[in-house]
Amino acid sequence: MRHLIDITDLSVEELDELLDLASDIAENPKKYQESCKHKKLASLFFEPSTRTRLSFEAAMFDLGGNVLTVSDANSSSASKGESVADTAKTVSCYADIIAMRHPKEGAPFVASKNASIPVINAGDGGHNHPTQTLTDLLTIKREKGRLDNLTVGFCGDLKFGRTVHSLIDALSRYTNIKFVLISPEELKLPSYVKKDVLAANNLEYVQTADLEEVIPQLDILYMTRVQRERFFNEEDYLRLKDSYILTPEKLKKAKEDLAILHPLPRVNEISVAIDEDPRACYFKQVLNGKFVRMALILTLLKEAGTL
């Protein structure tokens, strides 16, 4: 049984096929509107999530399928102490595919080992969130027409942001990607990511604290939120937070075809004035998230022999 637990479960060829299918769905949604008729997605969200859950559920509805939802762990058997393994076995009797978010890291992997239907990891703690990475990749591909020969800037909290780490990991498999890492000293990319991903693959990267200095060279700017709770010192937070707010002024020096991405939710790190700029892609990214989840559900159900 094929599952998606970690983005590296997919080869580059499989990734490309999935992104091509997602692009086709985006361009011809009617073609797929009955592809999953009479099929059921079990949406098992054991911790709060609005965006990802709605995206999965909208994806299944747009494929003509149905959705069974657990959106509150307190209303499920998990609150009675049922194991993830038993939940997966039970839900396999009702549904055709599972999307699982769980606060414990590795829970979707345990589910995949016990389910008789495909399991998609919809986020497990601070560990993996592969469909966010697929969303980011699809957005880059649709905006730039390619996933190679790009200069990609990551800005903000590069230390704790799991979306940043897994997107770097995924992009490192494509050729001629130059990484520009823009963050305050306190929130630099962890050394294990630099060592295990960037250095191990001989990838070019630069680190800087100055967004304005590097913005002219970027094809992609991936913004993240600088979170107050990450700082030990309120003074440091206040000193740094405004350096990473993207404003129309800072954007003046950027390329005309820059694509600005953000995993959302946004707080204040991208000025609302930028929303109207054609380079702002973060709401298109949300829509791409639905398309790529549709492609993933279709692909996994086909591989499982359900369709």
Added chain:
Amino acid sequence: MNIDSIKNGYVIDHITAGQAMNIYHFLNLDAMDCPIAIIKNASSKRMGKKDIIKIDIETDINLDILGFIDKDLTINVIKNGERIKKYNPELPATVKNIIKCKNPRCITSTEQELDHIFKLTDKKNNVYRCLYCEAKAGK
């Protein structure tokens, strides 16, 4: 101090000083009904101090896990009073239920029936990671 040589079994030599009791527990030697000698802080030209474990046993025991604990130690296999094999253990590809994942966010921290499994992810640096959450193993 005089420890008799063994007739059949294993001499685990060049154990990093202080590690003998860990190995004793990892191999579940306390459950074995055979003579076992643990020598701690023996003098060693190469290591300064080392630990040694002698296990006098007729049957084979699985020592694969030793590579995970201390890949520089030496295993001597003794048959009829003669050493028939001497080798350093290899790093096992996986280790199961030897150590526990210490990541409080790992699913194994709440689901007690799950096996604690670690995979060798970096042979050069002897790095094992939890199969579930990928946290680095702490020995």
